[in-house]
Amino acid sequence: MARSVCTKSAFELWGHGKTQSELRKSLLSYPQENMAMEYLPFEGTVSLKSPQHIFCLLEDYGTDPNNIPEHPNYIYFGRWIADGQRELIRSHSVKNRHFIGNTTMDAGLSFIMANHAKVKENDLVFDPFVGTGSLLVACSQFGAYVCGTDIDYNTIHGKGRSSRKNQKWRGPDENIRANLRQYGTERMYVDVMVCDASKPVWRKAALFDAIITDPPYGIRESTRRTGSHKDITKSPDCIYVESHVPVSQAYHLSDIFTDLLNFSAHHLVMGGRLVYWLPIYRPEYSERMVPLHPCLRLISNCEQTLSSHTSRRLITMLKIKEPEELDSLAHLADPCVSPYQGHNSFREKYFSGQNKRCGKEDNKSDGAGK
Ligand SMILES: C[S@@+](CC[C@H](N)C(=O)[O-])C[C@H]1O[C@@H](n2cnc3c(N)ncnc32)[C@H](O)[C@@H]1O
Numbered sequence: 001m002a003r004s005v006c007t008k009s010a011f012e013l014w015g016h017g018k019t020q021s022e023l024r025k026s027l028l029s030y031p032q033e034n035m036a037m038e039y040l041p042f043e044g045t046v047s048l049k050s051p052q053h054i055f056c057l058l059e060d061y062g063t064d065p066n067n068i069p070e071h072p073n074y075i076y077f078g079r080w081i082a083d084g085q086r087e088l089i090r091s092h093s094v095k096n097r098h099f100i101g102n103t104t105m106d107a108g109l110s111f112i113m114a115n116h117a118k119v120k121e122n123d124l125v126f127d128p129f130v131g132t133g134s135l136l137v138a139c140s141q142f143g144a145y146v147c148g149t150d151i152d153y154n155t156i157h158g159k160g161r162s163s164r165k166n167q168k169w170r171g172p173d174e175n176i177r178a179n180l181r182q183y184g185t186e187r188m189y190v191d192v193m194v195c196d197a198s199k200p201v202w203r204k205a206a207l208f209d210a211i212i213t214d215p216p217y218g219i220r221e222s223t224r225r226t227g228s229h230k231d232i233t234k235s236p237d238c239i240y241v242e243s244h245v246p247v248s249q250a251y252h253l254s255d256i257f258t259d260l261l262n263f264s265a266h267h268l269v270m271g272g273r274l275v276y277w278l279p280i281y282r283p284e285y286s287e288r289m290v291p292l293h294p295c296l297r298l299i300s301n302c303e304q305t306l307s308s309h310t311s312r313r314l315i316t317m318l319k320i321k322e323p324e325e326l327d328s329l330a331h332l333a334d335p336c337v338s339p340y341q342g343h344n345s346f347r348e349k350y351f352s353g354q355n356k357r358c359g360k361e362d363n364k365s366d367g368a369g370k
Contacts, residue, residue, distance in 0.1 A: 113275045117316070144188060
């Protein structure tokens with residue numbers, strides 16, 4: 001409960017029923033020894049200001065706000081144990097955040113991702129597609145040191161056009177470090193740098209406790225990587241010869257995920273977790289489209305519906321083994337064998353006109369339409 005942003009409160013359930021009399025009957029049969037106090041009805045004075053115990057009656061009126069029944073469908077009675085951290089969603093709302101962009105991840109989902117990754121105090125967390133750093137903000141709140149990379153120079157340096165209404169250019173100090181400062185976690189900021197995720201710059205020995213990321217889908221920002229039109233000779237120590245100026249090339253979604261899983265297999269500590277969003281064209285989705293890796297075990301796969309035809313799935317993987325030479329996914333980039341190729345046309349499908357938003361699921365403000 002100290003971390004959950006999905007739970008309002010937790011209670012010790014003492015009784016329940018469809019009606020008051022059912023509830024009463026159930027309550028009377030609750031074992032006295034579990035009550036840890038005198039039997040109901042309570043005797044003695046009631047202190048509303050500093051109670052030793054708080055009791056709650058919860059009434060369930062269903063989930064349709066337009067169709068509320070006269071009487072509750074179900075009633076629960078219990079002793080309050082703890083509140084969750086839903087307040088974090090308000091206190092970290094991107095509406096009041098210092099530095100935001102078009103695809104800034106909303107606070108609630110960022111905390112859910114940090115929880116899926118089991119981020120804890122003194123962990124080192126990395127986001128290879130860091131953007132405005134929302135995931136770093138959430139992880140630093142749970143006591144982790146955070147770092148990230150992004151291909152976009154302006155995003156990393158907090159320059160260029162502002163994403164805010166009525167503001168043309170980003171102001172001074174609109175950057176990821178300032179975001180952490182805003183929430184009192186600047187000391188957990190390691191750094192961010194400009195880097196192409198398809199050509200990571202990390203030493204072999206670089207290890208992270210968690211890799212949490214929201215890769216680009218090519219909807220609101222392009223999926224690009226550095227490359228070359230020439231057939232250049234690579235030196236073993238550097239990606240391009242010094243005089244070469246790389247050009248920007250398409251970075252297919254299937255390659256993004258292949259690279260991400262390979263990178264995580266090499267740069268996660270054993271037992272470390274990878275958490276990321278996978279865009280899905282719903283009519284074609286099947287579980288076998290979820291990228292797998294011999295060194296990473298799939299822990300969970302949760303859908304967030306974006307529209308009638310599209311959704312994204314929050315994928316959580318656990319590192320279970322060190323990679324060996326054959327454990328690379330590069331061979332799966334072959335369109336004949338790769339189950340991930342379907343993702344490459346996500347953009348066309350997204351804009352195909354079949355992409356009707358589902359009433360309640362309209363998610364404009366959380367960076368989902370990417
Ligand atoms: C969906 S956004 C991430 C948003 C971020 N979670 C936030 O809260 O602001 C994806 C990011 O990936 C970056 N990107 C695109 N291609 C990249 C590449 N090849 N290497 C690294 N970053 C890349 C984009 O510049 C963009 O900032």
